[in-house]
Amino acid sequence: MIIAIDGPAASGKGTLGKRLAEHYGFAHLDTGLLYRAVARVLMDRDVPLADRDAATQVAQNLDVSHLEDDSRLRGAAMGEAASVISAYQPVRDALLAFQRQFGEQPPGAVLDGRDIGTVVCPSADVKLFITAAPEERARRRHLELLRRGEQAEYETILDEIRRRDERDMNRSTAPLKAAADAVTLDTTHLDADAAFQAALRIVEDKG
Numbered sequence: 001m002i003i004a005i006d007g008p009a010a011s012g013k014g015t016l017g018k019r020l021a022e023h024y025g026f027a028h029l030d031t032g033l034l035y036r037a038v039a040r041v042l043m044d045r046d047v048p049l050a051d052r053d054a055a056t057q058v059a060q061n062l063d064v065s066h067l068e069d070d071s072r073l074r075g076a077a078m079g080e081a082a083s084v085i086s087a088y089q090p091v092r093d094a095l096l097a098f099q100r101q102f103g104e105q106p107p108g109a110v111l112d113g114r115d116i117g118t119v120v121c122p123s124a125d126v127k128l129f130i131t132a133a134p135e136e137r138a139r140r141r142h143l144e145l146l147r148r149g150e151q152a153e154y155e156t157i158l159d160e161i162r163r164r165d166e167r168d169m170n171r172s173t174a175p176l177k178a179a180a181d182a183v184t185l186d187t188t189h190l191d192a193d194a195a196f197q198a199a200l201r202i203v204e205d206k207g
């Protein structure tokens with residue numbers, strides 16, 4: 001059983017994916033971490049993000065273990081950099097096999113990202129497309145950063161979210177969009193628990 005979750009930055013799809021996976025005893029992959037990890041290696045080596053070939057090589061040789069434990073991957077700078085290198089088709093190709101294999105594991109898997117329902121797992125049993133208004137996503141991200149003790153300006157975060165939406169939706173390779181057979185869940189007016197309950201109902205109906 002595969003549950004595919006897609007949606008824009010800070011829509012809550014990661015939290016939702018994690019909770020659904022825990023609920024069903026499935027494995028969970030936050031695929032954004034793969035792109036973030038590629039960006040991180042380039043940045044650590046002072047290689048410009050514009051270097052497609054270098055990004056591709058890094059993606060082909062990426063160590064995918066322990067991504068979950070790396071808190072540096074979760075920062076805003078890495079998200080921004082990930083959205084640059086994720087527009088390169090060869091980078092996406094290099095990360096595809098791992099994601100597909102991950103989806104195959106019994107008894108099931110939850111994958112979240114931008115192109116799970118459209119490209120990575122087009123025949124997923126359930127496809128969710130999670131959205132929320134940019135202002136609400138910025139508000140949540142802002143709170144999360146403050147809670148972690150990081151400095152953050154709401155307006156800056158909102159700008160970043162808008163920029164990332166624009167880039168992720170308008171790129172020619174695997175743009176962010178709902179699969180034709182995805183169920184859209186708008187969480188603008190839902191807290192994390194309500195969003196989880198709503199997602200659970202959709203999975204139970206479809207799965």
Ligand code: C5P
Pocket residue numbers: 009010031032033035036079082083084086087112113114115116164168
């Ligand atoms: O979801 P997250 O914010 O961690 O993703 C970081 C960036 O990686 C996104 O803005 C997007 O450009 C890219 N990404 C992608 N395809 C995925 C997951 C993430 O292109 N499946």
